[in-house]
Amino acid sequence: MTTAIRTEKDLDALAREGEGSLYPRGLKLLIGSASCGISAGAREVEAAALEALKAAGLDAVVARTGCIGFCQAEPLVDVILPEGPRVCFSKVTPAGIRSLIEGYAKTGHLKADAALCRFTEEKYVSAGTTRPYPPGTNGLGQVPEWSTVDFYRPQERVILRNCGSIDPMSLGEAVARGAYRGALRALTRMTPEQVVAEITASGLRGRGGAGFPTGRKWDAARTQEADAKYFICNADEGDPGAFMDRSVMEGDPHAVLEGMLIGAYAIGAARAFVYVRSEYPLAVSTMEHAIAQAKAAGLLGKDILGSGFDLEIEIRRGAGAFVCGEETALIASIEGRAGEPRPRPPYPAVKGLWGKPTVINNVKTLSSIGAILARGAAWYAGRGVEGSRGTTVFSLVGAVKNTGLVEVPLGISLRQMIYDIGGGPSGSKPVKAVQTGGPSGGCIPAAMLDLTIDYEKLAQAGAMMGSGGMIVIDEGTCMVDLARFFLSFTAEESCGKCAPCREGTKQMLRILTRICEGEGKSEDLQTLQRLATTIKAASLCGLGQTAPNPVLTAMRYFGPEFEAHVKDRKCPAGVCRNLTTFKVDESACIGCGRCVKVCAVSAVAGTAKKAHRIDEALCTRCGACRSVCPADAVINV
Amino acid sequence: MILDNAPATPAAPAKAKPAPCGSVLVAGGGIAGIQAALDLSAAGFGVYLVEESPTIGGTMARLDKTFPTGDCATCTISPKLVACLRDLNVEVLTMADVMTLEGEPGQFTAQVRLRPRGVDADKCTGCGDCVEHCPVRNVPQAVATFAPAHPGQADDRALMEEILVKYSAEPSVLIPVLQDINERRGYLPRPMLEDLAARLGIPLAEILRVASFYNAFSLTPVGRHVIEVCLGTACFVRGSNLLLERLEDLVGVPAGGTDKDRRFTLRTVRCIGCCALAPAMRIDGVTFGKMKLDKVGDILERFQ
Numbered sequence: 052m053t054t055a056i057r058t059e060k061d062l063d064a065l066a067r068e069g070e071g072s073l074y075p076r077g078l079k080l081l082i083g084s085a086s087c088g089i090s091a092g093a094r095e096v097e098a099a100a101l102e103a104l105k106a107a108g109l110d111a112v113v114a115r116t117g118c119i120g121f122c123q124a125e126p127l128v129d130v131i132l133p134e135g136p137r138v139c140f141s142k143v144t145p146a147g148i149r150s151l152i153e154g155y156a157k158t159g160h161l162k163a164d165a166a167l168c169r170f171t172e173e174k175y176v177s178a179g180t181t182r183p184y185p186p187g188t189n190g191l192g193q194v195p196e197w198s199t200v201d202f203y204r205p206q207e208r209v210i211l212r213n214c215g216s217i218d219p220m221s222l223g224e225a226v227a228r229g230a231y232r233g234a235l236r237a238l239t240r241m242t243p244e245q246v247v248a249e250i251t252a253s254g255l256r257g258r259g260g261a262g263f264p265t266g267r268k269w270d271a272a273r274t275q276e277a278d279a280k281y282f283i284c285n286a287d288e289g290d291p292g293a294f295m296d297r298s299v300m301e302g303d304p305h306a307v308l309e310g311m312l313i314g315a316y317a318i319g320a321a322r323a324f325v326y327v328r329s330e331y332p333l334a335v336s337t338m339e340h341a342i343a344q345a346k347a348a349g350l351l352g353k354d355i356l357g358s359g360f361d362l363e364i365e366i367r368r369g370a371g372a373f374v375c376g377e378e379t380a381l382i383a384s385i386e387g388r389a390g391e392p393r394p395r396p397p398y399p400a401v402k403g404l405w406g407k408p409t410v411i412n413n414v415k416t417l418s419s420i421g422a423i424l425a426r427g428a429a430w431y432a433g434r435g436v437e438g439s440r441g442t443t444v445f446s447l448v449g450a451v452k453n454t455g456l457v458e459v460p461l462g463i464s465l466r467q468m469i470y471d472i473g474g475g476p477s478g479s480k481p482v483k484a485v486q487t488g489g490p491s492g493g494c495i496p497a498a499m500l501d502l503t504i505d506y507e508k509l510a511q512a513g514a515m516m517g518s519g520g521m522i523v524i525d526e527g528t529c530m531v532d533l534a535r536f537f538l539s540f541t542a543e544e545s546c547g548k549c550a551p552c553r554e555g556t557k558q559m560l561r562i563l564t565r566i567c568e569g570e571g572k573s574e575d576l577q578t579l580q581r582l583a584t585t586i587k588a589a590s591l592c593g594l595g596q597t598a599p600n601p602v603l604t605a606m607r608y609f610g611p612e613f614e615a616h617v618k619d620r621k622c623p624a625g626v627c628r629n630l631t632t633f634k635v636d637e638s639a640c641i642g643c644g645r646c647v648k649v650c651a652v653s654a655v656a657g658t659a660k661k662a663h664r665i666d667e668a669l670c671t672r673c674g675a676c677r678s679v680c681p682a683d684a685v686i687n688v
Numbered sequence: 689m690i691l692d693n694a695p696a697t698p699a700a701p702a703k704a705k706p707a708p709c710g711s712v713l714v715a716g717g718g719i720a721g722i723q724a725a726l727d728l729s730a731a732g733f734g735v736y737l738v739e740e741s742p743t744i745g746g747t748m749a750r751l752d753k754t755f756p757t758g759d760c761a762t763c764t765i766s767p768k769l770v771a772c773l774r775d776l777n778v779e780v781l782t783m784a785d786v787m788t789l790e791g792e793p794g795q796f797t798a799q800v801r802l803r804p805r806g807v808d809a810d811k812c813t814g815c816g817d818c819v820e821h822c823p824v825r826n827v828p829q830a831v832a833t834f835a836p837a838h839p840g841q842a843d844d845r846a847l848m849e850e851i852l853v854k855y856s857a858e859p860s861v862l863i864p865v866l867q868d869i870n871e872r873r874g875y876l877p878r879p880m881l882e883d884l885a886a887r888l889g890i891p892l893a894e895i896l897r898v899a900s901f902y903n904a905f906s907l908t909p910v911g912r913h914v915i916e917v918c919l920g921t922a923c924f925v926r927g928s929n930l931l932l933e934r935l936e937d938l939v940g941v942p943a944g945g946t947d948k949d950r951r952f953t954l955r956t957v958r959c960i961g962c963c964a965l966a967p968a969m970r971i972d973g974v975t976f977g978k979m980k981l982d983k984v985g986d987i988l989e990r991f992q
Contacts, residue, residue: 087962090975122964291920294961329867329904330960332973370863371903373958387860389901448922448963455964489921520963522921536924540958546901649981651937675934675981678927 055349057357062226062235065348069223073216076133078111078155080104083127083215085118085301086333087294091125092144099145100128100152107156117302119215120456121202124167127215132161134187138194141167160190168197176212177229177425201453202472207434208458209442210258210295210418214302219337222344225305231350233424237313238358243273246317250420252428254440259285259376259413260488260517261593262439262506265420268410271400272318275408282315282323283404283411285381286338289328289373290489291540292520295444295456296414300327300334303418304341308364310417312355313424315362318410322363326381329368339366373490373544376518377592378403378411380546391548392592413518415444436462439505443519449486450525452477459504466500469523479683480526484608488517490537490544491597493604494530513604515597529626530609531616535563537601541594552595555586559602569629571617576606625687628672632688637662639684646676646685713738713798715786718746722768729777737772738800739782745769844880847872852887859890866899874914875906903957911946911953913991915939916970920959928967932956934981935969938988951992 056062080100084093097113104111119127124141128148131137138161140151147165154162169191172183197203208214217224225231237246251266272280284307288296300307307325315323325342327335342364345351353361367385374380375390382404384390403409419441423431432440439461445468448454452474459468465485469475476482484494493514495502502508506516524533542556559582562575583599590596606613615621622630635646635655640662646655647663654670657663665676665685677685712728714721717739725735737744748754749769751761772778787799807818851868855861865884869876876899885892899905917932936942939952946953962968965977971991 086960086975087964087977090962090965090968090977125964288961289958291924291959292922292963294959294963297961330957367864368867369902370867370905371957372901384863385860387858387862387898389898446963448966449925486921520921522925524925528925533925536921540919544958645982649934651934673930673933674927675930678930679981 056231057349059235062231065223066227069221069225069227072112072114072218072221073224073227074131075112078109078133079131080111080113081116081129081131081137081216082113083118083125083129084115085298086331087118087122087298088125088127089333093126095145096126096128096143096148100148103149103152107152109152109156114218115220116217117214117219118298118456120206120211120298120458121167121453122455123453124455127167129215130161131184132187132189133185134189135171135183135185136188136191137170137173137184138189138191139167139169139197140165163191163194166191166194168200168203169194170197173216173228174208174212175228176209177232177422179229179426179430201474202455202457205463205467205471206458207442207460209422209431209434210299210306210415210444211456211458212303212422213306214298217303219302219304220340220344222305222341222348225303229425230305230421231309233421234309234312234316234350235356237424238316238356238360243317243319246313246424247273249424249428250317253423253431254428254435254438255416255419255423255431256439256506257413258415258419258443258519260290260491260515262516265412265416268400268412269314269317271398272320272408272410275401277408279322279405279407280318280320281404281407281409282311282318282320283381283385283409284311284323284325284414284417285376285378285411286325286327286331286334286414287369287376287381288331288414288518289376289544290491290518290520292448292486292489292522293446293518295446295519297328297331297334298456299414299418299444300331301337304338305345306418306421307338307414308341308345308351310412310420311364312350312362313420314410314412314417316358316360318408320410321361323365324385324404325364325366326375326385327366327368329370335366335368342366372546373540374546374592374594377594379592381411382409389546391546392594394591415519434460436503436505438507443516445487445519445521447473447521447523449522450477450480450482450527451475451523461505462503464501464503465495468504468521469500473523476523476525478525478527482523483526483528484524484530486514486522486524486533486601487520488515488597488600489520490540491515491593491600492517492520493600494524494533494608495604496608499608513600513607515600527624527626529567529622529624530605530612531563531622532567532624532626534602534605535560535567538563538598541598545594545598549589549591549595551586551589552591552598555582555590556595556598558582559586559599563602566613566616567622567627567630569616569620569627573617575617576613579606622687625677626674628674631672632667633665633670633672633674633677633685634688635663635665636684636686639682641682641684643681645679645681649675649679651675710734710794711736713786713796713800716746717741717744717780717782719748719765719768721746722765722772725778726768726771726775729775733777735775735778736798736800737778737780738784738786739780740785742783742805744772744780744782844877844883848880848883848887857888859888862888862890862895862898863902866895866905870905874910875908878907909946909950911950913951913972914953914955915988916955916957916960917943918958918960918962918966918968918970919956920963920966922963923959923966923968926966928969928979930981931967931969931979931984934984935988938985952988 082097126143128143129139172181213228247269255265256262286296311323372390375384377392380390380392399409435441442458442460444458447457482497484496486494538560542560545552547553583603586599625631642660652669654666711734713736714725715738725737728735748761748765754761783803784800787801790797881895939954941947943956967979968977
C-alpha cells in the first residue's frame with residue numbers, strides 16, 4: 052500500500068488485498084504467536100511446520116496470529132483448508148505438526164483426533180457480515196463447530212473480534228475484517244458532538260475498572276476550551292492476573308489505534324500517547340509497527356481520511372509501577388516524573404497532561420469504539436444488561452480447567468463463567484471462591500456464584516469489575532494468606548505520597564502476617580476492620596481507596612477461617628506454615644520419590660515404591676512435597 | 689622544593705641490590721594514605737604524605753557511616769588524623785602536586801610543588817572564619833568531585849549520545865532515556881546519570897528519585913542472566929512462592945540479589961501476563977510456564 056487512504060473506495064481496495072492474504076488459494080497455517088503462545092513453544096512449532104511443508108513439497112502459507120483466548124491449550128495452530136473448513140488444533144508440539152502435515156501430504160486428510168474445533172464461517176464483527184468457508188469437511192465432520200465448544204459457546208467477541216484470526220502485522224487483514232470503518236464514518240460523516248452522542252447512547256463504560264461512562268468523559272474534554280488537548284490509551288495493565296490488554300495489543304493493534312483516532316477526533320486532540328507496561332515487549336513492538344503502518348497508509352498523521360483532522364500517536368513504556376495505572380500518576384509518568392497521583396478534581400478531562408484537557412481510556416474500551424461506530428450505538432446497547440451494556444473480557448485463571456481470555460456480554464453469572472466456560476475446578480478440590488478485580492477487588496464465596504457480573508452487583512458484593520482478572524480459588528488456598536498476598540502487593544506498590552495508604556497498608560500487612568504466623572491477637576480482626584475503613588476513606592487515589600477490599604471481603608465471607616487462625620491456631624487450608632504439620636498418608640503414597648527430590652532440608656525419607664515419611668523436626672513446612680505429589684498423599688493435619 | 693630520599697649508605701655495586709631504606713612518599717592523604725603513613729612510620733621510615741586538597745582525610749572524613757559494618761566514620765579517622773600530625777616521622781604536605789618522579793625502587797627522587805595557601809599553617813587555628821567570609825564562597829575548602837575518571841567512560845559517553853539522538857529535548861524524555869540505558873547496560877551507572885543530569889538540565893537528585901521510584905530500573909549491576917519470578921495472583925495461587933524459594937535455594941541469594949559469580953540476578957515481578965501458564969518465570973526475557981519445582985534446576989543449567 053503506497054498511496055494514502057482517503058475514501059471508502061481506497062479502504063475497499065485495501066480490504067480486498069487483505070482478503071487475499073487472509074484466505075489464500077491454497078493451504079494456510081495460522082500459528083498462535085502471542086506472548087503466551089510463544090512461551091508455550093509456538094516458534095518451535097512454526098519452524099517444524101515450515102520444515103515439514105518443505106519436505107512434503109506442499110505449497111502453503113504459514114502466518115502468525117494473535118491469541119484466540121484459549122490459553123490452556125497453547126500452542127494453537129489453525130489450518131485453513133482450500134476446500135474449507137478452518138480447523139483449530141490445540142497443544143501442538145513440533146512432532147505433532149510434523150505428523151499432521153505428513154499425513155495431509157500423503158492422504159489429503161487431517162487427523163481429527165488432535166482437533167479442538169472447526170470454523171465453518173468467520174464473523175466480521177465490525178462489518179456485521181459473515182464469510183462462510185467452502186462447504187467441504189475433509190472428513191472432519193465429527194470435530195465440533197467452535198461456537199458449540201463449551202469454552203466458546205457463551206462468548207461474544209467484540210473487543211477480541213479479530214484476535215487470533217488476523218496477522219497483527221497486516222493492516223490489510225484488519226481492514227478486510229472491518230477495521231477503520233468506524234473511523235471513516237466518524238471522521239468523514241459525523242461532527243465530534245455526534246460521535247460523543249453515539250458513544251453515550253451505546254452505554255459504554257470504562258473497561259479499566261471503575262466503569263465511568265465513556266461518553267461523559269469525552270464530552271467533558273470536548274467542551275473544554277484549550278490550545279492543546281491530549282488523548283491517552285492506558286495500557287499499563289498492572290493488575291496481577293489480567294492480561295487481556297496485552298492480548299488485544301498483540302493480536303489486533305489497529306482496533307486500539309482506531310479507537311484512539313475516533314476518541315481524539317471527538318475531543319479535538321492532535322497528539323496521543325499509548326502508555327504500555329514495559330513487561331510486555333511484544334505488545335510494544337506490535338503497536339509500534341501498527342502505528343508506523345497506519346501512518347504510512349494515511350490513517351494517522353496529517354489530514355486523515357481527507358477530513359482535515361491531524362493526529363500523531365507515540366508510545367511511552369511504563370517502568371514497572373502499579374500506581375501508574377491511576378490516571379493522574381500515569382500523566383506524571385508521561386511527563387517524566389515519578390508516578391505519584393494528585394488529588395482530583397480537577398479531573399484530567401479539565402486539567403491533565405501538561406495542564407491540558409486529556410482523556411485516558413483503557414485498551415478494551417478503545418477497541419470497542421471502532422465496532423460501535425461501525426455498527427451503531429443500538430447494536431452495542433443490545434448486549435448486556437441495564438446499566439452495564441456491551442461485552443467485556445475476563446482473564447479466567449487459577450484453579451479452573453479451562454483458562455484463558457473470555458469475552459462475554461455483561462450480566463452473565465459467575466457460575467456460568469466458572470462451570471460452563473471454565474469447565475469447573477481443575478483439581479480434586481472444590482471451588483472455594485472467585486477473586487475479581489485484582490488487588491482492588493474482592494473475593495466472592497462459592498455460595499454466591501449465581502451473582503451476575505455487572506458493575507453494580509459486583510460492587511454491592513464488595514468486589515469490583517476491575518480490569519477483568521478473574522481468579523478461581525479452590526480449597527487449597529488459605530484466604531488469610533491470599534488477603535496478605537494482595538496487601539503485600541499494594542503495600543509495596545503504594546507510591547508513598549499519602550499517609551493513610553503508605554502507613555495503613557503496612558500496618559494491615561503486619562497484622563495479617565502476624566495472623567498467618569500464628570501470633571494473631573484476639574483484637575486483631577477488629578483493628579484490621581478499623582484500619583481498612585480509614586484507608587478507604589482517607590486515601591488520595593484509587594490504589595489506596597480500594598486496597599483494603601480483598602481483606603474486607605475475605606473477612607466478610609470467610610470469617611471463620613480468620614477466627615481459626617487467631618483462636619485455634621490452625622490454618623484449615625494447610626498453607627500457613629506455623630499452623631500446619633505435614634504428614635504422608637501412607638495408604639495413598641505411591642513411593643515415587645519426587646517429594647524426596649524437592650525437599651530442600653532432606654526431611655522426607657523413604658525407599659522407592661514404599662510409603663515415605665516426613666521428619667517433623669526437620670520439616671520447614673514449605674509445602675514443596677505437597678505441590679509435587681502426584682497422589683495427593685501429603686496431607687495437612 | 690626538592691625531596692631527596694638519599695639512602696643512609698651509598699649505592700651498592702650493581703650485583704647486590706640495596707635493601708630499600710630511607711624515606712617514603714605516600715601519594716594521597718585519604719584513610720588509606722594516612723594508615724600507610726602511620727604504619728611506615730612505626731616501621732621506622734620517614735614519610736612524606738602528599739595530598740592535593742587542602743586537608744587530609746579524603747572522602748571518609750565526610751562520611752557518616754562506613755560499609756559494611758556501619759561503623760562511625762569520624763570515630764575511625766579522627767585519631768588517625770591527629771596521630772599523623774603529631775608523628776615526627778610524618779611530614780604532611782597538603783595542596784601539593786607530585787611533579788616528577790625519577791629513579792628506581794629504593795632510589796626515587798620526587799619533585800613536589802606546593803600550591804599557595806594564603807594561610808600561615810603554623811598560626812591557623814582552624815576556626816573556619818575565613819571560609820565564612822570568603823567572597824568566592826568556600827574556596828579554601830574546595831574539594832575534588834566524587835566522579836573520578838573510570839574505565840569505560842568513553843563508551844558511556846558514546847552510548848549516551850547514541851541514545852539521546854532519538855529524543856527531543858523536553859524533560860519528559862527522562863524515563864525513556866533511563867529505560868534505554870538500563871536496557872543496554874543492565875543497570876543505571878552513576879557516572880552516566882551524572883552526565884545525563886548535566887545534559888538534560890535536570891538535577892541529579894530528581895533523576896535518582898525517578899530511577900528509584902520505578903521497579904524497572906536498577907542502580908546496581910546485575911548478573912549475566914536475570915531471572916524474574918512472577919508473583920501475580922494466578923501464579924501465587926498456583927504456588928509461585930514455592931518456586932521463588934526453590935530458586936533462592938538454587939541461586940543462593942534472596943530475591944533481589946545477585947550471586948557471587950554474577951551469573952544470576954534473581955528478581956520478582958508482578959504479573960508478566962502469562963496467567964494461564966502459571967506459575968511462570970522469565971529468564972533473560974524468555975518465559976517458562978507451568979513450572980514444576982523439580983524442573984527448575986535443569987532450566988538453570990542452560991544459562992551459564
